Amino acid sequence: MGAQLCSEAGAEAPREALRFHPEAKGAQVRLDARRCTARRRATFHDGIVFSQRPVPPGERVVLRVLRHEDRWRGGLRVGFTRLDPAHVPAPSLPPFVCPDLEEQSPTWAAVLPEGCALAGDVVCFWVNRRGRLFAEVNAGPRILLRKGVLMGAPLWAVMDVYGTTKAIELLDPAASWFPTTKPWFLSDDAVPEPEARAGEEECAICFHHAANTCLLPCGHTHFCSSCARRVFRDTAKCPMCRWQIEAVALAWGPPAVRSGEGS
Known part of the structure; x- marks a missing residue:
């Protein structure tokens, strides 16, 4: 007691x-x-x-x-x-x-x-x-x-x-204002690379695959997962703004927050 x-x-x-x-x-x-x-x-x-x-x-x-x-x-x-x-x-x-x-x-x-x-x-x-x-x-x-x-x-x-x-x-931060989706950081496993369809943004590096990733923390979303992973591995600098890349996430659904960075 x-x-x-x-x-x-x-x-x-x-x-x-x-x-x-x-x-x-x-x-x-x-x-x-x-x-x-x-x-x-x-x-x-x-x-x-x-x-x-x-x-x-x-x-x-x-x-x-x-x-x-x-x-x-x-x-x-x-x-x-x-x-x-x-x-x-x-x-x-x-x-x-x-x-x-x-x-x-x-x-x-x-x-x-x-x-x-x-x-x-x-x-x-x-x-x-x-x-x-x-x-x-x-x-x-x-x-x-x-x-x-x-x-x-x-x-x-x-x-x-x-x-x-x-x-x-x-608004109340504790309330849920959006549908919940499972956050997902890209792993080293291969991710299928869809070709950019009419009306979709194509990757700003290969100009072929669909832009389907988000660079964190800057938030730029102009790259396919293969190119984004290669940039992260080679320079870890966003090609658009030169910010340090700390993670690469799929662009659909809200990305997860890495421990310590967003808090």
């Missing part, structure tokens, strides 16, 4: 569900009563919002894009900041998180790749203990957005409802 009580006392308290901070928000932002939805009323800027509490390394911030507006350029920005929103007067917030807030404070944010924040898309982002900012869109491959987030102090999530992104909603 005593051991049980001791174990329960040492257990980590459940984290408060993430909400938008009620006061530290851009001039054009309107929140719903639960502070789960943030909408930008007009223009394409003044849409900065923060989480109401710090987000520890590895915790996923999950949101859904509710509304997309085509008449602007650029879209949702996500990241982390050491600014405590409780001490940030709303009128002092700049119009943009990138580069304005980054230049004024210890803030690290990035825009999602083009086409990755359309209405209905579910975006998950987090920072790991090595200071790398990652994102996933619709449970797809991990995308490395940037490096160099300074660790060692509390970090609040920061989002910019910018440009084409008109409204976002915070």
Whole structure:
């Protein structure tokens, strides 16, 4: 009995569900009563919002894009900041998180790749203990957005409802928003190489087989498994961006997270 009580006392308290901070928000932002939805009323800027509490390394911030507006350029920005929103007067917030807030404070944010924040898309982002900012869109491959987030102090999530992104909603990370599929990293065994059919992307190296792999952590998906495996073995550098390749996964279904890297 005593051991049980001791174990329960040492257990980590459940984290408060993430909400938008009620006061530290851009001039054009309107929140719903639960502070789960943030909408930008007009223009394409003044849409900065923060989480109401710090987000520890590895915790996923999950949101859904509710509304997309085509008449602007650029879209949702996500990241982390050491600014405590409780001490940030709303009128002092700049119009943009990138580069304005980054230049004024210890803030690290990035825009999602083009086409990755359309209405209905579910975006998950987090920072790991090595200071790398990652994102996933619709449970797809991990995308490395940037490096160099300074660790060692509390970090609040920061989002910019910018440009084409008109409204976002915070979601419960524990809920299942997608069908589950078995993740699968490529092994050394041969994988059948289908030829690229009409309308399918062909491998950017052999120009013959279908592009069916994802390089991690950069997220590029332009290669067949044979070519991707050869590049991984020979140089371990992505041919598109030159990032170090740490794993190669099949492009269908969400890739598994290697131990220690995504947490």
